[in-house]
Amino acid sequence: MAMAATSSALLGALLFHLLFFSADVHASTVASAPLDQLCGSLGSFYVTPELCASALCGVDPSACHSARGTPELAALATRLVAANATAAKASLESVLALATPEAPASAEAAEARKGMRSCLQLYAGAVPALRWAARAVAAGRYRGAREVLEAAQYVASGCAGMAGEAAMPRENDRFSDMAIVAHAVVASMSAA
Numbered sequence: 001m002a003m004a005a006t007s008s009a010l011l012g013a014l015l016f017h018l019l020f021f022s023a024d025v026h027a028s029t030v031a032s033a034p035l036d037q038l039c040g041s042l043g044s045f046y047v048t049p050e051l052c053a054s055a056l057c058g059v060d061p062s063a064c065h066s067a068r069g070t071p072e073l074a075a076l077a078t079r080l081v082a083a084n085a086t087a088a089k090a091s092l093e094s095v096l097a098l099a100t101p102e103a104p105a106s107a108e109a110a111e112a113r114k115g116m117r118s119c120l121q122l123y124a125g126a127v128p129a130l131r132w133a134a135r136a137v138a139a140g141r142y143r144g145a146r147e148v149l150e151a152a153q154y155v156a157s158g159c160a161g162m163a164g165e166a167a168m169p170r171e172n173d174r175f176s177d178m179a180i181v182a183h184a185v186v187a188s189m190s191a192a
Helices: 002-040 049-057 061-065 070-098 107-138 143-163 170-191
Strands: none
Touching (some): 002 070, 049 061, 049 070, 049 170, 070 107, 070 143, 070 170, 107 143, 107 170, 143 170
16 A cells, blocks of 8 residues: 555656656747747848857847747847947947057058948948837838848948958957848848
8 A cells, every 4th residue: 555655656746747847848949939930941041040049149048039929039130230230339449449540550550440440430320220220120110121231231241351350359240140140030021
């Protein structure tokens, strides 16, 4: 009799753990399903699922995993690209402010600073446009935002071309990745 009670208790505990574990697995699968579905569908835009998830979840993983659908992920992507552009602009301003104009510089260094000043102008124009795009996507208007994001993809590469890869702050590369992903996400929304 004691053996049967112990077996019943063990079986009950085992069933409880199995049910609890399977519910937990199901909840995490459901929670990340929109992210997985979206990131898995961007191959035609040359965005891998890994790049997509890394760009969307890099700063705040809970924000991308808690998104209930693709529109929320699109809004997140455009907010992130606007924030990345703002950070890249601030980084360029900081680098240029630290450069002393009186110090003799090599011709290459002077050319790199000139390129960074031109790049700063690109970001100065991109930041307000990307903030507008973020508001538009949050409101469900993808069409105009798609074109802004398409143009934004070329800011980082243009900057690297003007100033040289070595001279550019790392925020330029982060912005580049985020711009590619944000464009792909919004373009996939406006095509749907």
